[in-house]
Amino acid sequence: MPAVIDKARCNGCELCVLYCPLDVLAMEDGVAVVRYPDECWHCGACRQDCALDAVTFEFSPVMLAI
């Protein structure tokens, strides 16, 4: 799981959905969700553009284990 969005912090501004270079994010029920986590490039654009620190990164087991 790469970018992870804290629903409680997200205010639905949509900036991360607007900008994600790989189109992995989408709006659902007024908040941003990571719809295609396997297609994340880990570029961090979503986090840089989030004013509310709602985005964190979790690295998949394979990235940390090999």
Place this chain on the structure above:
Amino acid sequence: MAAVIGSEVHHLKADVAVIGGGTAGLNTAIAAAEAGADVLVVDKAHIVRSGAIAGGIDHFFAYLESGEPWDTRDAYLAYVAKVARGASNLRIHEKVFCEELTAAMARTERMGVSLRQQDGSYLRTQALGQPGPYAINFDGKFLKPKMAMEVKRKHCRILNRVQVSNLYLHQGEIAGFAGYDMRSGDFYAIEAKAVVIATGNTNRMFKTQTGNPFNLWYCPANTGDLHRAAFDVGAELANVEYVRLTIVPKGMSAPGFNAFFGMGGKLVNGLGQEFMNAYHPMGDKAPRNVMVWGALQEVRAGRGPIYVDVRHLKAADLEHLFSMLGIDKDTLPEFLRAKGYNREGTMIEMTVSEPMQARPSELCGSGIKIDETCASNISGLFAAGDASDQMGCLHMCMAGGFAAGKHAARYAAKLAHHRPLQANALEEERKRVFAPLLRNTGIAPGEFEGIVRIIATDHFGPYKSEVSLTSAIAKLDALDQYRDQLRAGNLHELMRCHEAVNIHAVAKIVAHAALARKESRFVPYHYRSDYPETNEDWCGLVVVRRDGENGVATRFERLHYDA
């Protein structure tokens, strides 16, 4: 839902249309707008955060005429001639880089991104075979958004999230292109007097270290969409036989090579031995392909894994190094922490990255063949940045992107009228583009793309021979039968379908070009096991173009160097 998608058709016109809004494309747009052209930028993502530097960038190569013997234009060109020999056309390099460099640096600063440290000095490091420290370290975290703001200030029109699907000619000259919005499903027909392609290289063509095709050094959204489309209308491509690799942290393919080795990091093998001096007199400051070759040989000899050792660096240099890593790849420092590394320094395990279709050196490109005016062989079609055969890397995309915009605007200004697009061709394209959405059964794009990756990796990723390439072409050709069975459940998957088809098409072109070059060059980027030596007779470009419905024609164009 599917019946509605694609029914909305927009017809637009522009003097200059730029396809791809990364570093090169945005500089192209700025230049064309400053020259008075009506400019349209079309990007598959969003220009604020698209392309190779979406998350940031940390270095800019330049000579600064500081008085040092290595810091002159001539010394720089001698370096280009040495490390990009047979790939970089120095005449073009002078025009698209040297003559634009001063203005490109001034433009960067004017847009609000300083190339200098807080005290006004440049912090420069040396790596990659450079005769002196050409890499200006700087904080380019916001360079991409700032360039996007500049493009908006210049009143360029912007179409975000539009994937261009095909180019169209009228009597052999560029007329425009078609595409679709992968968020709304609207279809676009765009007439442009001049078209500039700036869509980067082709990624996702080879297997990766983690098995995830998006865990890449370079941007996974670059899928050769316009390499394929330009080739289909007869554009010549060059430098496409090279399969580029680098050295990345184990587990995460990320940039950082220049930062690690520029700051003095050393490659160490599994026996704890530094080894690069055995492969090149410049050791860990050797050209990138030599570093990759050294790492591959150590692993093959049973002396893996490989590590980068930074334990000898001073505390302040270590701090600078780790901050630079995060500027270029936002998530890399925390990845390294998650792996248990710290600044004081355990050695960091590295690996040779996934291969990619890209330039063999930082000093040239790989793709649409351009002349000194960034023009292709098709009238009205230009290329810039990594998508061209002569530009790559931030410094050239900033400088050469701007050059392309000036020339495209000049070309467009001479045309009184737009060349027409054919209505029947557009209607046919509209049906073709959305067809995967209408299939109830079929093949998922990821499965098709995965097959291409296996074939490309096994047959030319990166080692190759006549047998491996000939059989790769046969296998890739046989895959054609599945292209019309690709199925998309939504618009996002539709984009992935077209990307998969484009990666497949470019893989074929790469294999044909590699088959034509009967020598090895920039080893291992072009390593022919049946022709393992570099041969001066092949000092030049293998130029490929479409031949008939399914064929690829190649020719050789010699490049000349003084030494």
